[in-house]
Amino acid sequence: MRKFWLVFFLVMLGIFSLPLWVKSFYLFLITEILTLSLFAMSFDLIYGFTGMLSLGHATFFGAGSYILTLSILHWHTNLWVSLALAIIGSAIIAWIIGFFAVRARGTNFVVITIIFSLVIFYMSFYYKNITGGDDGLPVEISGLPLGWVTISIYDNPMANYFLVLIIVSLCYLFYRRLMHSPMGKLLLAIKSNEERTSYIGFNTLHYRLISFCISGAFSGLAGALYTMTTHYSNNKLLHWTTSIDVVVWTIVGGAGTFIGPVLGTTIFTFFREFISLHFKQYPILIGLVLILFIIFVPQGLLGLGVKWFRRGEQ
């Protein structure tokens, strides 16, 4: 336990000092990675822990982004209120979709999540006057009231970086606590054998739905933080490729660990940034990597690293 906190604080120290020694482009990229990491951790909660493969998780990411943007544009809310609305709104959408989806298992669950996400994606085209469609909606991020001062995040990448870093770190600590709590064990039990879980007295639908809603709410927060960083919402965030991306990051990084998805997100976002410029067939490469991982490294990069580390110890 002490070891964990030592490592956590050292990593935090490194991350907190980043703005001192990296260029502003990298600071932006790292902030983006942090927001996407929260998205991947949230996906891991339902996939890695509860055993539900959602291929429509972009819905919540996009919803959080749009709720932040629209609340600022139409209601001129401050940033705290917008972020809170993004969490609550995404949780409500997750509850509505989850209400139907968690009743299905396996392929049917996957299909329901895909259909809902496609419907919402096409609705974003239909209501172009609200969503901005392909072009998206630029947004000037409102101020962040802290006591008697209001900090501007919009024109201050460093303040934005620290805010994202603190929120994502708190979310990680929440997920970590959840993982070691009775609820975490129960979700793993549902993943391992749902019928048996039901025969010892748990209403598994109830817990699958709770897990889906928590995941949806935090995915929405991730979307809102993403927009806070990039200053726009567009319907690409709701697209099915966004849903697939988060699956790839999580599986390659190592599902069921929370840290694995962060690792996967970091590697893939860096690769996308630097390789896709020179290699146009980049998506094909991603597909191949995913197939190879599913077949040869099902435990993901983190699992592989731990295995090597242990072998070295022996």
Next chain:
Amino acid sequence: MVPARGTITMSEWLLETRGLSKRFKGVVAVDRVDFRLRKGQLHAIIGPNGAGKTTFFNLVTGRLSSTGGHVHFQDSEITNFPSYEISKRGIARTFQITSIFPDLSVKDNIWIGALSRKPFVNPLVESSALRDLQEKTDEIIAALNLQDKQSMAAENLSHGDQRLLEIGIALSTDPQLLLLDEPTAGMSAEDSSRTAETVKRLSENITILIIEHDMDIVMGIADCITVFDQGRIIAEGPPLAIQENRAVQEVYLGA
């Protein structure tokens, strides 16, 4: 109407079914079964394959919904209740094909069962902080003699130990009635007799209803036996009476 049986009052019956039936597209798997189980007994259900024994278990525990009749447990109706609700009321079961949590450790398999009796599943405390659950888990693991294997993933246990672990999971929910579906199926002779001993020992504290094919075990441990054939009860009574029952002999020997 259920025919009167002796002078036992209603409260002495832990489980009672009246006219319980299950039809699958033209096939009657359980046919108007009136069954009573007395508190504190080790009661066995026997019968040839396809007699409706497991279907009867599935109707009682909510795995299947009945097409007719009623199930009462401790004087309250539980007909077609969902399985988790039936478990909460005090009925635990094991399955013909072992059903454990293969990815969890042996200890966590039991721990999760014990957790089910808590009114609230907390997402914000460390699991290890729930001392009472740890103690209960250790107790059950010791009773099953699985201490040496408690940290192993359950999927790596031998078949016999997995069957035993499944009984442990059921016990961790503090049941008043334990339904065991062929607990010795696929076991070596040694494991079978170890399991039979465990079941006998457990029956001192819990009412047990057991489906079992091994006649030596049934005759050795059961207080009362019910014989199913083609979805109906054809005989019921103490082991000796069942052995001598002509209808039962016909079903088993085809005489």
